[in-house]
Amino acid sequence: MSVRIPRPFLILPLAILAGCASSGAPRSSGKATPEVNALYDRMNQASKGYEASIDQARRGDTPEAARSRKQALDQLKDASARCALTLGCDQQRFAAVFDRLLRLKDGSFIEGEDADDTEQEAEVGAQPGDASKSLVVGALPQAQRSVTMLKGQQFSDLMVMNGPVKAALEMWLTQLRPNLMDAYVNYQMLRYKMWPAYKKADLPEALLFGIMAKESGGKVHAVSRSGASGPLQFMYATGLRFGLSNTDGFDQRFDPAMAAMANAEYIDEQLGVFNNNLELTLAAYNAGEGRMRRLAAANPGAGFYDPQIYGQMSAETRDYVPMVLAAAWLFLHPDSYHLNWPKIDGQPGQIVLKRPASLAELTVCLGSAQGMSEGWFRTLRNLNPRLDPQMSQPVGTRLDVPRQLEKAYAATCTDGPWPILASDLHNAVKIVAPPPPAATSAALANGPSPSAAKSPSRASRQYTVRRGDTLVGIARKSSCADVEDIARLNGLKGHHLTVGQAIRVPVCR
Incomplete structure (x- = not known):
């Protein structure tokens, strides 16, 4: 059996410059020495060199800009590393310079910047x-x-x-x-x-x-x-x-x-x-x-x-x-x-349903119990992720809830007017079907909007899943659907695909 060496407690990065990551040199409260002033001069030269590389990039001289940028950064890193070993050198100066260079508005000229949402x-x-x-x-x-x-x-x-x-x-x-x-x-x-x-x-x-x-x-x-x-x-x-x-x-x-x-x-x-x-x-x-x-x-x-x-x-x-x-x-x-976190009692608890109810019904009958002004729907869903919130659960079902809701459930959701109201509203949701999409008078007068022209239609084609396919990749090939459109059309709650699976992909009419 291997022995795990505990990882020290990571919180946030300290150093900005890689050369500043090592332990700092002793500090002197006296006047800066010639050696320290020389390092500060190199820091200022590097900063000017980096700004010059931006001007070169603006003029379209990309290769020269790249060389100037690399030279300036190498000089800045070297001076920063030497600062860490030099008595009286203030590494915070280097951090401040580097911070300023990062936030130059035209710093985005660096080659290779592209969107990557994979x-x-x-x-x-x-x-x-x-x-x-x-x-x-x-x-x-x-x-x-x-x-x-x-x-x-x-x-x-x-x-x-x-x-x-x-x-x-x-x-x-x-x-x-x-x-x-x-x-x-x-x-x-x-x-x-x-x-x-x-x-x-x-x-x-x-x-x-x-x-x-x-x-x-x-x-x-x-x-x-x-x-x-x-x-x-x-x-x-x-x-x-x-x-x-x-x-x-x-x-x-x-x-x-x-x-x-x-x-x-x-x-x-x-x-x-x-x-x-x-x-x-x-x-x-x-x-x-x-x-x-x-x-x-x-x-x-x-x-x-x-x-x-x-x-x-x-x-x-x-x-x-x-x-x-x-x-x-x-x-x-x-x-x-100046930030005050709310006091939240998240101690775990459970309830056993005394009458059939969905998470949506429980949300209605619990109301703003225990001072939760926004209601309990999100919490009930989060703690019971496998349940459809609109699906009624039978008597005897155990649900995870914050412990503070155990008494609230017994007081308001097992008997009385609130569970009856919740059930009545829930039954109304089940019998009301969404109306079919209809063209508005404005749409008839002006024609379809650009977004409507690309919205998924009911027409679809069959696609056979190949090795390496993902819903993201399949959706990107379609001009009429995104990932969720395809998932809903095929009932893919987990976006799971298998090689050889036949799915429907929306197409434009």
């Missing part, structure tokens, strides 16, 4: 232990880690914020504040199902929350247009690689406990691949580990925010990594940002 599915068929992984480990030597292994209370005194993370913090605290609060409530209700897997893997709870907040907001049944599903948004092939299959018609990506276990295994595996670089690991989760391995191998020692990596990421991935980190940081330090 997420983890880029690695269909990839297995742990691929030869390319050892190449990446060699490209990220131990002395140049961009993740500092520290306990949370120590890290709060040492963290250096960069521009993207600060921008993400502002986004969570302003426009996305309602989403953040909903994610926190959902997570607290799901915590007893999800946190054990992360705890067992010695991974920080804040990281789990950050990923979930960005991926789904804690909505267990979330499905993206690309087919990523569940609270942690696994692509089907990647989920399958980590034990999330389709059993008895249920897609296990929607199971919060199983999804958390698979996510912990994935993060643990990729931290090993990227030498504990959390940012590159998160980028791999979003953009595909294959792409990140290639970029890391081509840019030895470069961290995620190094322009040689950052500039080749899609806008989605450049947003994803700092958003996850910012949500994790807020989870740990709400008071520092």
Whole structure:
């Protein structure tokens, strides 16, 4: 039996520059020495050289711009590494310069930037232990880690914020504040199902929350247009690689406990691949580990925010990594940002149905019990992901609920007017069929809108699934349907396909 060495408690990246990741040199309170001033001069020269490369790119001299950029970055990294070993040199200056260069508005000129929405599915068929992984480990030597292994209370005194993370913090605290609060409530209700897997893997709870907040907001049944599903948004092939299959018609990506276990295994595996670089690991989760391995191998020692990596990421991935980190940081330090998390009692409980009821009916009869002004529908769905919320469950069915609802159920849902009202409304839902689509007078007068012209029609063609096919790939070949259209047409709740399977694909009329 092998002995597992516990992973130190990861929270967030400390260093911005790879050369600054090693322990800092002793500080001197006196005047800067000639050696230190020389390093600062080299830092300023490198900054000017990088800005000059942007001007060259604007003029269309791309090859020369690339050479100038590389020379400037090499100079900046070298000076930063020497600063770490020089008495009295302030590494924060280098971090600030690098931060400014990252946020130059015209920094997107770097070649290779393209959209990549394949997420983890880029690695269909990839297995742990691929030869390319050892190449990446060699490209990220131990002395140049961009993740500092520290306990949370120590890290709060040492963290250096960069521009993207600060921008993400502002986004969570302003426009996305309602989403953040909903994610926190959902997570607290799901915590007893999800946190054990992360705890067992010695991974920080804040990281789990950050990923979930960005991926789904804690909505267990979330499905993206690309087919990523569940609270942690696994692509089907990647989920399958980590034990999330389709059993008895249920897609296990929607199971919060199983999804958390698979996510912990994935993060643990990729931290090993990227030498504990959390940012590159998160980028791999979003953009595909294959792409990140290639970029890391081509840019030895470069961290995620190094322009040689950052500039080749899609806008989605450049947003994803700092958003996850910012949500994790807020989870740990709400008071520092004038943020008050609601007090949530997520202790696990169960009820046994005394009368037939669906999750929808229970939501109606529970109302705003225990002060939940938004109702209990989301929580009931999240804790019972295998159940159709509109399907009535028989007497004796056991349902997972927060413990605080056990008494509320007994008081309001077993007898009296509320379950009768809930049943009456539910029966009305079952007998009312949605009206057929009808052309409006405006549509008749003006013709179909561009979006209507491309909406899925009832006409379809048969397609036989081949090896390597995914719903995402099949949908991309159709101008009339997306992943969910095809899934609904064929009753594919888990987006599961088998070779030789005949499915219907919508076609335009």
